[in-house]
Amino acid sequence: MLRNRLIDAARxxxxxxxxVQSLRSLSQGAPSKLTTIEVDDKSGIAxxxxxxxxxxxxxxxxxxxxxxxxxQIESNRSRGLILTSSNDKVFSAGLDLxxxxxxxxxxxxxxxxxxxxxxxxxxxxxxxxxAAINGHAPAAGCVLATACEYRVMLPDLSIGIHATRFSFVIxxxxxxxxxSVLPRxxxxxxxxxxxxxxxxxxxxxxxxxxxxxSKEEALSKCAAFVATFDKANxxxxxxxxRMCRDPDVRDLLKDRSAxxxxxxxxxxxxxxxxxxxxxxxGLKNRK
Amino acid sequence: MLRNRLIDAARxxxxxxxxVQSLRSLSQGAPSKLTTIEVDDKSGIAxxxxxxxxxxxxxxxxxxxxxxxxxQIESNRSRGLILTSSNDKVFSAGLDLxxxxxxxxxxxxxxxxxxxxxxxxxxxxxxxxxAAINGHAPAAGCVLATACEYRVMLPDLSIGIHATRFSFVIxxxxxxxxxSVLPRxxxxxxxxxxxxxxxxxxxxxxxxxxxxxSKEEALSKCAAFVATFDKANxxxxxxxxRMCRDPDVRDLLKDRSAxxxxxxxxxxxxxxxxxxxxxxxGLKNRK
Amino acid sequence: MLRNRLIDAARxxxxxxxxVQSLRSLSQGAPSKLTTIEVDDKSGIAxxxxxxxxxxxxxxxxxxxxxxxxxQIESNRSRGLILTSSNDKVFSAGLDLxxxxxxxxxxxxxxxxxxxxxxxxxxxxxxxxxAAINGHAPAAGCVLATACEYRVMLPDLSIGIHATRFSFVIxxxxxxxxxSVLPRxxxxxxxxxxxxxxxxxxxxxxxxxxxxxSKEEALSKCAAFVATFDKANxxxxxxxxRMCRDPDVRDLLKDRSAxxxxxxxxxxxxxxxxxxxxxxxGLKNRK
Numbered sequence: 001m002l003r004n005r006l007i008d009a010a011r012x013x014x015x016x017x018x019x020v021q022s023l024r025s026l027s028q029g030a031p032s033k034l035t036t037i038e039v040d041d042k043s044g045i046a047x048x049x050x051x052x053x054x055x056x057x058x059x060x061x062x063x064x065x066x067x068x069x070x071x072q073i074e075s076n077r078s079r080g081l082i083l084t085s086s087n088d089k090v091f092s093a094g095l096d097l098x099x100x101x102x103x104x105x106x107x108x109x110x111x112x113x114x115x116x117x118x119x120x121x122x123x124x125x126x127x128x129x130x131a132a133i134n135g136h137a138p139a140a141g142c143v144l145a146t147a148c149e150y151r152v153m154l155p156d157l158s159i160g161i162h163a164t165r166f167s168f169v170i171x172x173x174x175x176x177x178x179x180s181v182l183p184r185x186x187x188x189x190x191x192x193x194x195x196x197x198x199x200x201x202x203x204x205x206x207x208x209x210x211x212x213x214s215k216e217e218a219l220s221k222c223a224a225f226v227a228t229f230d231k232a233n234x235x236x237x238x239x240x241x242r243m244c245r246d247p248d249v250r251d252l253l254k255d256r257s258a259x260x261x262x263x264x265x266x267x268x269x270x271x272x273x274x275x276x277x278x279x280x281x282g283l284k285n286r287k
Numbered sequence: 288m289l290r291n292r293l294i295d296a297a298r299x300x301x302x303x304x305x306x307v308q309s310l311r312s313l314s315q316g317a318p319s320k321l322t323t324i325e326v327d328d329k330s331g332i333a334x335x336x337x338x339x340x341x342x343x344x345x346x347x348x349x350x351x352x353x354x355x356x357x358x359q360i361e362s363n364r365s366r367g368l369i370l371t372s373s374n375d376k377v378f379s380a381g382l383d384l385x386x387x388x389x390x391x392x393x394x395x396x397x398x399x400x401x402x403x404x405x406x407x408x409x410x411x412x413x414x415x416x417x418a419a420i421n422g423h424a425p426a427a428g429c430v431l432a433t434a435c436e437y438r439v440m441l442p443d444l445s446i447g448i449h450a451t452r453f454s455f456v457i458x459x460x461x462x463x464x465x466x467s468v469l470p471r472x473x474x475x476x477x478x479x480x481x482x483x484x485x486x487x488x489x490x491x492x493x494x495x496x497x498x499x500x501s502k503e504e505a506l507s508k509c510a511a512f513v514a515t516f517d518k519a520n521x522x523x524x525x526x527x528x529r530m531c532r533d534p535d536v537r538d539l540l541k542d543r544s545a546x547x548x549x550x551x552x553x554x555x556x557x558x559x560x561x562x563x564x565x566x567x568x569g570l571k572n573r574k
Numbered sequence: 575m576l577r578n579r580l581i582d583a584a585r586x587x588x589x590x591x592x593x594v595q596s597l598r599s600l601s602q603g604a605p606s607k608l609t610t611i612e613v614d615d616k617s618g619i620a621x622x623x624x625x626x627x628x629x630x631x632x633x634x635x636x637x638x639x640x641x642x643x644x645x646q647i648e649s650n651r652s653r654g655l656i657l658t659s660s661n662d663k664v665f666s667a668g669l670d671l672x673x674x675x676x677x678x679x680x681x682x683x684x685x686x687x688x689x690x691x692x693x694x695x696x697x698x699x700x701x702x703x704x705a706a707i708n709g710h711a712p713a714a715g716c717v718l719a720t721a722c723e724y725r726v727m728l729p730d731l732s733i734g735i736h737a738t739r740f741s742f743v744i745x746x747x748x749x750x751x752x753x754s755v756l757p758r759x760x761x762x763x764x765x766x767x768x769x770x771x772x773x774x775x776x777x778x779x780x781x782x783x784x785x786x787x788s789k790e791e792a793l794s795k796c797a798a799f800v801a802t803f804d805k806a807n808x809x810x811x812x813x814x815x816r817m818c819r820d821p822d823v824r825d826l827l828k829d830r831s832a833x834x835x836x837x838x839x840x841x842x843x844x845x846x847x848x849x850x851x852x853x854x855x856g857l858k859n860r861k
Binding site: 180181182206229232233237240245 | 737741743744757762768
């Protein structure tokens with residue numbers, strides 16, 4: 001049941017995730033434009049950098065390139081994947097809120113489906129994953145970090161899913177991503193508050209595993225984490241990770257359109273549009 | 288799926304919870320007799336006090352008044368609800384065990400249904416909730432405290448679900464209430480032992496969040512907790528809380544009669560009646 | 575629903591677990607050969623020792639004797655069960671890997687079913703259980719320890735499920751056994767790494783509850799744990815434990831053949847056989 005279902009599930013998963021690729025033709029093997037991949041020849045670890053100025057907002061294009069890069073790193077049998085940012089102030093600012101403001105429904109459906117794809121690609125990535133969080137990681141930036149297996153963060157930054165602050169209600173799978181890292185009581189309170197954890201707080205509750213003083217050190221700590229799997233058989237490790245994460249993805253994989261419909265209905269409600277509008281005005285006034 | 292089901296669920300929930308009100312006519316807006324509500328004009332926070340001498344035993348009447356008060360506070364759009372006791376020695380002594388001793392089945396069904404109603408009303412309350420635990424909180428007293436989102440307790444008190452000590456086997460939803468606050472391993476052990484945690488122990492495991500030296504300070508800490516939600520959109524917060532707590536209530540809402548039947552069968556068994564009888568004799572002898 | 579289903583489940587469980595006994599005739603009440611039972615007349619606690627030289631490998635026979643001993647202790651209404659080893663270096667070395675190497679399918683099915691039986695017998699044992707871990711507890715040795723309610727360990731030992739190191743993918747119920755003791759994040763990482771925790775690390779994450787300097791002290795700490803249930807009604811305690819552990823065993827009890835089929839398919843795959851072969855060669859070379 002378990003292990004074979006897992007293998008089957010893994011097989012079935014790929015086409016779902018790769019569907020997005022048809023939208024953009026990719027030069028074979030070449031790094032895509034909004035992400036860069038550097039593979040360390042010695043360790044075999046691939047560092048995947050988000051590289052969309054100014055703040056790595058998760059636009060349709062950046063998400064496309066991230067999914068493509070994750071798939072590429074996974075299929076190249078790299079020893080591990082480290083997610084980081086080319087920008088030393090922001091890891092990722094989260095989803096492009098402009099896609100949520102008065103959205104054209106068909107486009108928004110593509111946008112949300114791509115975010116599902118991105119999370120699934122990272123959360124279920126067959127190789128060891130770690131995040132070197134060298135800048136702020138609010139909202140979907142935090143979701144990407146929690147989809148990794150390990151998190152190293154630089155000081156004086158913030159991380160958390162602050163969706164309630166802009167009237168958004170996250171999907172259940174985003175909650176599962178948080179709960180895979182933090183205890184139930186902490187998750188509920190943080191989600192309800194829309195809490196952004198300072199680096200030190202994040203370390204204390206376990207949202208990040210280590211704090212490092214530089215990006216270089218963060219990358220090196222992430223590489224040390226990847227090396228902790230050296231004695232594990234890679235396929236057995238991959239199937240075991242899949243078993244542990246199966247409860248997080250089960251509902252979404254069983255019925256992706258349900259999450260999509262629900263999200264469309266909520267995002268197009270006047271309640272949310274008003275809340276988002278006020279939030280965006282507040283951000284503008286602060287500038 | 289999620290968010291809309293939540294809104295639907297919230298709509299459907301109300302009539303279930305309010306069904307109980309038909310049993311007693313209430314003067315509009317007036318505080319009921321066994322509970323008092325004080326709203327702080329400045330903060331908008333409502334303090335709900337249990338006020339049934341001598342030890343706030345959860346009788347049919349006190350539970351009725353609590354449900355009514357919770358609904359009233361929620362529909363008045365208060366900024367938060369703080370549950371406390373007028374009695375400085377006992378927060379609540381738990382369910383009225385006389386209702387469990389040789390019960391008349393139809394009355395016991397009403398009693399247990401009301402306890403389900405009370406827990407649902409508090410656990411799913413749409414506004415922020417906190418408990419200022421200014422006296423002992425055994426058994427159902429602890430269940431009420433865990434249904435809140437935050438707990439502040441005074442020193443040298445005890446809290447815990449000690450049901451196994453009087454031969455009772457709690458319902459799964461009471462276990463979920465405990466597990467929403469404490470880790471699985473701690474919950475199993477405490478339930479099996481019938482453990483009552485001293486204030487300091489409760490703080491260490493996370494069953495309470497803060498200790499305060501006076502009731503006044505406890506109320507003020509609870510108010511500070513309610514204020515942590517100031518930046519969150521209230522409806523988004525409410526739907527997010529509902530999503531987090533959905534796994535706790537799902538089984539009960541799906542089939543309330545199953546829990547009721549199971550409880551009636553157990554409570555009317557000779558095994559339980561003997562155990563309860565011995566427990567009550569023990570309590571009498573101690574006096 | 576709950577409590578009565580529990581009683582029913584408990585009734586139904588016995589024949590499943592006892593099926594194994596027909597394979598070997600047992601002299602009534604006599605201790606079986608590979609395990610010994612010592613009952614303390616004063617405390618009423620039974621100490622069950624694994625006694626198969628050299629390292630308490632879980633062979634078909636040792637598992638048979640363990641199941642039989644657990645059932646015997648449970649039906650004799652002992653006050654508690656302490657699991658330990660006669661061997662001061664190894665608690666249990668885990669499953670007999672020879673049964674996994676090029677297995678004859680029908681025999682392997684018996685072997686795996688017996689391991690299921692053993693875990694169910696210990697995990698659902700009606701009386702309080704504790705493990706005095708006086709030697710290394712890798713793989714299935716750790717699973718036995720986590721099936722108990724309390725763990726006391728001697729210094730400078732190792733414990734953990736290191737299955738990925740020999741290419742094995744554990745069953746979901748073994749993961750549940752781990753998750754009943756440790757937080758989700760710790761479990762996933764440890765399983766993926768095939769991590770063996772040193773005594774002190776195991777204490778820090780909560781995999782063991784106490785460290786003791788001698789086997790005698792470990793047994794005495796386990797006895798003190800059993801005594802923490804003195805105020806609980808034994809049947810109510812047993813049903814409450816069963817309710818807490820129901821999510822762990824539900825899938826397995828619903829369809830034991832699914833887990834069996836899945837395990838057979840995986841163990842007989844060339845991928846696993848190669849991985850196991852390499853692991854066994856590595857062990858030989860180290861000697």
